[in-house]
Amino acid sequence: MGEKCLSSGPVMLYLHADVSFVVHIHERKKALNDDYIQFEATSNAFEHEESSYLVKEDRDHLFLRCEVSQHLWAMIIRRLGYRTLPFHSWDVFSDWLGSKDSICPTTLRRLVAQAGIYSLWHERNNRLHNNISSSSEVIFKLLDRRIRDAILARRNRKKFKNLLAKWLTFA
Template structure:
């Protein structure tokens, strides 16, 4: 055994030399899986996972993001947006990136999360289209928490499941269009974007029509007076 280079190494060597070799032990070896000081009867993957990844307290917004029937990509994007972790221009500027923080969709205000998704003129056009489709007063969200609160309320025309589907579809579509403008310089009118949102919602509702919470959503989403129909 090499000479110890520290007092701790010396103490370890002394301890190891004092341990009886297993083959010289009188009793047979035994083992136990111990979690938080308690021996389990065999290995438990669920208990081990609970210790390695303890559960945090339930947050108030989780049902507005994660719900049965949500479109996975939209839900994931909504989760990141809810945590304000999307790389908007104001966040990039705060990180020290040399970038013009002005929103490319309206060319007026700085591109923060709440501006891009809630108060930008481009976004307001989309939310007005949603409000007309759901027979609601004009939607005006001053901040993100107002949007989350809106997804939790309901009326006879718009149950919470439909509101959450719509909110996630709008946020995803706006973020996708923002990236299309920033990276590809491709601009499309908000009316065209709403048609894409409308198509995605119809497909999503149709695919999940056997679910109890989705059975009546198509009738509630469709309206006879199409706001974006060609007047000609």
């Protein structure tokens, strides 16, 4: 049996280059680690025949380790120009967001991270509350649109001038 991707609690999203959303999630570590949710799942939503699960949710699993998030991050990382996934835990993910490298601008990494986390949270809510699931490819297509829209809305700002070209370089 594979692990299921779920979490609970209110989350706010800011699709701009600061890390307020990521910090908000980071501060919820203890609460997310202690959360348990019993839910009804259809075989369509989670590709299992069992009808109910007791799932221990944590931030690392929901955003980095479940099957959907791993596949989504793999697509994101390739689009950013990296060869391998540079993070495996939330702490390494946070360090990656703050680091500087020659492959991808920090602003783009942070924007993509926020959009990725938002997309995974949105998918989690659709599966949990609406029994609607989407493939990683569909989630990535929506994420790509969010990122393009966010960059285009800020295209006149200095840090956003060349981000769209960089985002599309490895498309």
